[in-house]
Amino acid sequence: xxxxxxxxxxxxxxxxxxxxxxxxxxxxxxxxxxxxxxxxxxxxxxxxxxxxxxxxxxxxxxxxxxxxxxxxxxxxxxxxxxxxxxxxxxxxxxxxxxxxxxxxxxxxxxxxxxxxxxxxxxxxxxxxxxxxxxxxxxxxxxxxxxxxxxxxxxxxxxxxxxxxxxxxxxxxxxxxxxxxxxxxxxxxxxxxxxxxxxxxxxxxxxxxxxxxxxxxxxxxxxxxxxxxxxxxxxxxxxxxxxxxxxxxxxxxxxxxxxxxxxxxxxxxxx
Amino acid sequence: xxxxxxxxxxxxxxxxxxxxxxxxxxxxxxxxxxxxxxxxxxxxxxxxxxxxxxxxxxxxxxxxxxxxxxxxxxxxxxxxxxxxxxxxxxxxxxxxxxxxxxxxxxxxxxxxxxxxxxxxxxxxxxxxxxxxxxxxxxxxxxxxxxxxxxxxxxxxxxxxxxxxxxxxxxxxxxxxxxxxxxxxxxxxxxxxxxxxxxxxxxxxxxxxxxxxxxxxxxxxxxxxxxxxxxxxxxxxxxxxxxxxxxxxxxxxxxxxxxxxxxxxxxxxxxxxxxxxxxxxxxxxxxxxxxxxxxxxxxxxxxxxxxxxxxxxxxxxxxxxxxxx
Numbered sequence: 001x002x003x004x005x006x007x008x009x010x011x012x013x014x015x016x017x018x019x020x021x022x023x024x025x026x027x028x029x030x031x032x033x034x035x036x037x038x039x040x041x042x043x044x045x046x047x048x049x050x051x052x053x054x055x056x057x058x059x060x061x062x063x064x065x066x067x068x069x070x071x072x073x074x075x076x077x078x079x080x081x082x083x084x085x086x087x088x089x090x091x092x093x094x095x096x097x098x099x100x101x102x103x104x105x106x107x108x109x110x111x112x113x114x115x116x117x118x119x120x121x122x123x124x125x126x127x128x129x130x131x132x133x134x135x136x137x138x139x140x141x142x143x144x145x146x147x148x149x150x151x152x153x154x155x156x157x158x159x160x161x162x163x164x165x166x167x168x169x170x171x172x173x174x175x176x177x178x179x180x181x182x183x184x185x186x187x188x189x190x191x192x193x194x195x196x197x198x199x200x201x202x203x204x205x206x207x208x209x210x211x212x213x214x215x216x217x218x219x220x221x222x223x224x225x226x227x228x229x230x231x232x233x234x235x236x237x238x239x240x241x242x243x244x245x246x247x248x249x250x251x252x253x254x255x256x257x258x259x260x261x262x263x264x265x266x267x268x269x270x
Numbered sequence: 271x272x273x274x275x276x277x278x279x280x281x282x283x284x285x286x287x288x289x290x291x292x293x294x295x296x297x298x299x300x301x302x303x304x305x306x307x308x309x310x311x312x313x314x315x316x317x318x319x320x321x322x323x324x325x326x327x328x329x330x331x332x333x334x335x336x337x338x339x340x341x342x343x344x345x346x347x348x349x350x351x352x353x354x355x356x357x358x359x360x361x362x363x364x365x366x367x368x369x370x371x372x373x374x375x376x377x378x379x380x381x382x383x384x385x386x387x388x389x390x391x392x393x394x395x396x397x398x399x400x401x402x403x404x405x406x407x408x409x410x411x412x413x414x415x416x417x418x419x420x421x422x423x424x425x426x427x428x429x430x431x432x433x434x435x436x437x438x439x440x441x442x443x444x445x446x447x448x449x450x451x452x453x454x455x456x457x458x459x460x461x462x463x464x465x466x467x468x469x470x471x472x473x474x475x476x477x478x479x480x481x482x483x484x485x486x487x488x489x490x491x492x493x494x495x496x497x498x499x500x501x502x503x504x505x506x507x508x509x510x511x512x513x514x515x516x517x518x519x520x521x522x523x524x525x526x527x528x529x530x531x532x533x534x535x536x537x538x539x540x541x542x543x544x545x546x547x548x549x550x551x552x553x554x555x556x557x558x559x560x561x562x563x564x565x566x567x568x569x570x571x572x573x574x575x576x577x578x579x580x581x582x583x584x585x586x587x588x589x590x591x592x593x594x
Contacts, residue, residue, distance in 0.1 A: 122442075125438055127441075133432070134430075
């Protein structure tokens, strides 16, 4: 029995240490953003890697999600004769929830796994040690540019995701449901305005839709860097780090999304 | 792409002194067909010779290597007596003890070779010198300054004066050869692009690589021996006073092994670099070491010249040399 409690205590300590190291890495990565030397070229390269190269999957995801949202809701709303409000439903869903979450999940799968695999390979082939011995802090050189790039690019990808989703919804509502395009776009604006404004001209929906991807960007990049830098066990370890990154960042995105929504709804009440 | 053909002659048979501690066992593979007793007798005679004679015998195997006279001229005794690296009664352990009461000293211009069985803490010693690890007890001093208490940032600064060559070369695989060698220069110097290119060319030429041919290549396009040489070029790009090598010849063919060994000696000879080399290759160790440290069961069990090592009656040393 004491052995069991001891093991549980050890396991808990290990988990707590992991959490501490995770937040310590996040803190260092953000602090180094303001400390010389700045790796501007690496930042641009990572913005390209995380943002530009993810554009394809984000466009596809957003467009088809918007279309299917319009299609499904048209069936339900037809029962109440409310199909003219499809624009409001698609817009609200995309901007507040589906845009940020889907973009986050897509980027976690594509970019998170890529970062974990890259840093994991660097770890097992002693390239991280080489950086250290060459007098470079690996966190500053490798983690900070990736975290900053994700923080910048995920909101951008989300906005694009939202826009193509709403366009997809417009396509279906006009061609298949028979809602005039002009009316659709009017309901889109009505939805945006109904959430209220911060500082009189910033729609609350936009704030909600941009804060979330910003947080998700941090979650994805720090999780990927954490598992990548702590890779052990050769190529098998790299695979394990990649899987852990995708699983944990996807779960964190969904869990954090709920709590973030609670907080934002209470703060941004119209 | 092949390695330097000059190294065809770069893998000489073991020095005569070595055979003095060879136990009776399978015949050597160097083509010597004489009975083992006769060879042992010759070895015994060799071990009785003065160390300098044996040293010379080792060196004479390499036509282009300097003699002891060369060393005494270029490296005056008082100059060579300056300790550069001092490991003083160091203890280190993680889940289990790794090193216990380990002391080591490398003087200016020396090449210290660390040998021992796998898992005895040889690479850990390099990490202590680089201050990638901090000892539980004891001190590590570089140029007389204790580096165990340095902050992370100060340790990064201290490492800029050292060059490290990894077992796997550890070249950045997303960068070209040029970018790899230029990396420490871009990071820590204010040299302009032309000066950096000139320095990179100089270092690549030093390690017998054709800059025009390899500069634009990626590490994955190079052979193992070439990768190691680029690793050495990167390590010495900043003109460090200390070079550390973690099994620089492991996994290489005999020609490439000869090339790397020759390069390490060239660095010592021409640039007066203090080197610590972790190696399993006793043949190379005898060629390049000024002193050899043998690690066994977490402790240094021998620290002396190759001649002293070859002449030692210690059973472990005899077994170690005989088995290698």
